[in-house]
Amino acid sequence: MGIDTGNTAWVLLCATLVFFMTPGLAFFYGGMARSKNVLGTIMQSFFLMGLIGVEFCLLGYTMAFGDDISGLIGGLNKLGLEGVGTAVMEDTGIPEMAFVAFQAMFAIITPSLISGAVPGRMKFGAYALFSLIWAICIYNPMAHWVWGGGFLAELGALDFAGGLVIHILSGVSALTLCLLLGKRQGYGRIPMLPHHMPMTILGASILWFGWFGFNAGSALGVGQLAANALITTLLAPAAAMVAWVVVEWMHHGKPTVFGAASGCVAGLVAITPAAGFVxxxxxxxxxxxxxxxxxxxxxxxxxxxxxxxxxxxxxxxGIGGTWGAIATGIWATTEINEAGANGLLYGETDLFVAQLISIVVAYALAVVGTFIIYKVLSAVMEMRLDKNAETMGIDISEHGESGYNQSSL
Incomplete structure (x- = not known):
C-alpha cells in the first residue's frame, strides 16, 4: 500500500496538536501552583519534552511497538528507530515515522501529568530521573500491553487514546508518589491557593484544543471515525464542565472558574479511552x-x-481515567467502530470484564512500579527539598530564578 497523503497530513497535524498540550499542561499546573513555585512547576512539564522525547525515539518506541515478546514487551528491532524511516503502515497508508511522532507526544505528556501531585516539594534532579525511569519501566510496557499487541490487547481491552495507558498510570502513580513524599509544609493549616487563575484557564483551553488531536488523531486517518472522536471530545468535556459547576454551586454556594477548568479536563480524561468507540x-x-x-x-x-x-x-x-475505562465497557458499540466491541448496553459482557481486569493491572503496575522506583532512588539521592528550600520555593532553591520580578519594601 502506498502513502495516503490525506491520512498522513491528518496524523502529522494531530501530532503537533498533542505536542502543544504539554506546554498547555505547564500553564495549567503553573497557574495552580503558588507564585514561588511557578517556574519549577512549569519546568517539570517543559523539560520532559526534551528528556522523554529523546528516550522515546531511541528506546521507548521499540519497547512499545517493536516485535512482540510473549505479550509482555516489544523487541529491540526498532531500537533508535532502526528500519522505521521507509516503512508504511498497511492499514492506514501513513509513514511509520508519522506514527512515531504521534506516539512520542503521548509518551511526553504522560509522566508530565504526575508532576501535578508533587509541586513545591520534590527536587528537580530527583523528579527528572524518576520520570525517565518511570517512562522506561512503567509507561513503555503498558503501552505495549494495550496498543502494541501485548496481553491486554489479546484479552480484548479497548483504550482508544489513553485512559489506561496515560491517565490511570499517571494519576495512580501521582497519588503513590505524593504519599511517599509526604505533605507540603503547612498543608491543611495555611491557604495554598492558585496564584494565577488566568494562566490556569489558558492552560485548560490549550489542553482542550490539543485534545482534539489527542483523540481524533488516534483514528490514524481522515474519515467517520476521526469525526466521531472529535465530536465526542467536544461533547463529553462540555457536559462534564457543566456538571462540575452545577454540583459545585450546589455544594459550596458559588460556581468557580477553577471548577469550570477542572470539570473540562475531567471530561476530557473520561472520554479519552472511549472517544472512538461510543x-x-x-x-x-x-x-x-x-x-x-x-x-x-x-x-x-x-x-x-x-x-x-x-x-x-x-x-x-486517576479517577477520571478509571471511570472512562469502565464507561468504555458500558457504552462501546461496533456501530461506531467495527474494530471495537459491544459493551454492556449492547448486550455483551466480555468487554466490560476485560476493562475491569485491565484497570486492576494498570493500578498494580502504577503502585508497585512507582514504589520500587522511589525506594531505589531515595536510597542513593535526596528526593524531597529540605525545610528551608521548600519555604523559599523551588524557583529560587532549585533553579535560581524567580517567576516574577517583585520589589520588596
Missing part, C-alpha cells in the same frame, strides 16, 4: 457522570482521606 449520546453521559465523580474525588474524598495531591492529578486523571 456514540455522541454515550459521550454526553460519560462526561456528565465523570464530572460529578471527579468533583467529589477532589472536593470530598481528598479532604476526607487527607492526602496532599496538590493539583489533583489523581482526582482528575
Amino acid at each position: 456514540t455522541p449520546l454515550g459521550s454526553f453521559w460519560i462526561g456528565v457522570i465523570g464530572g460529578v465523580i471527579c468533583y467529589f474525588a477532589v472536593a470530598v474524598l481528598k479532604n476526607k482521606l487527607g492526602y496532599d495531591d496538590s493539583l489533583d492529578a489523581f482526582g482528575i486523571h
Whole structure:
C-alpha cells in the first residue's frame, strides 16, 4: 500500500496538536501552583519534552511497538528507530515515522501529568530521573500491553487514546508518589491557593484544543471515525464542565472558574479511552457522570482521606481515567467502530470484564512500579527539598530564578 497523503497530513497535524498540550499542561499546573513555585512547576512539564522525547525515539518506541515478546514487551528491532524511516503502515497508508511522532507526544505528556501531585516539594534532579525511569519501566510496557499487541490487547481491552495507558498510570502513580513524599509544609493549616487563575484557564483551553488531536488523531486517518472522536471530545468535556459547576454551586454556594477548568479536563480524561468507540449520546453521559465523580474525588474524598495531591492529578486523571475505562465497557458499540466491541448496553459482557481486569493491572503496575522506583532512588539521592528550600520555593532553591520580578519594601 502506498502513502495516503490525506491520512498522513491528518496524523502529522494531530501530532503537533498533542505536542502543544504539554506546554498547555505547564500553564495549567503553573497557574495552580503558588507564585514561588511557578517556574519549577512549569519546568517539570517543559523539560520532559526534551528528556522523554529523546528516550522515546531511541528506546521507548521499540519497547512499545517493536516485535512482540510473549505479550509482555516489544523487541529491540526498532531500537533508535532502526528500519522505521521507509516503512508504511498497511492499514492506514501513513509513514511509520508519522506514527512515531504521534506516539512520542503521548509518551511526553504522560509522566508530565504526575508532576501535578508533587509541586513545591520534590527536587528537580530527583523528579527528572524518576520520570525517565518511570517512562522506561512503567509507561513503555503498558503501552505495549494495550496498543502494541501485548496481553491486554489479546484479552480484548479497548483504550482508544489513553485512559489506561496515560491517565490511570499517571494519576495512580501521582497519588503513590505524593504519599511517599509526604505533605507540603503547612498543608491543611495555611491557604495554598492558585496564584494565577488566568494562566490556569489558558492552560485548560490549550489542553482542550490539543485534545482534539489527542483523540481524533488516534483514528490514524481522515474519515467517520476521526469525526466521531472529535465530536465526542467536544461533547463529553462540555457536559462534564457543566456538571462540575452545577454540583459545585450546589455544594459550596458559588460556581468557580477553577471548577469550570477542572470539570473540562475531567471530561476530557473520561472520554479519552472511549472517544472512538461510543456514540455522541454515550459521550454526553460519560462526561456528565465523570464530572460529578471527579468533583467529589477532589472536593470530598481528598479532604476526607487527607492526602496532599496538590493539583489533583489523581482526582482528575486517576479517577477520571478509571471511570472512562469502565464507561468504555458500558457504552462501546461496533456501530461506531467495527474494530471495537459491544459493551454492556449492547448486550455483551466480555468487554466490560476485560476493562475491569485491565484497570486492576494498570493500578498494580502504577503502585508497585512507582514504589520500587522511589525506594531505589531515595536510597542513593535526596528526593524531597529540605525545610528551608521548600519555604523559599523551588524557583529560587532549585533553579535560581524567580517567576516574577517583585520589589520588596
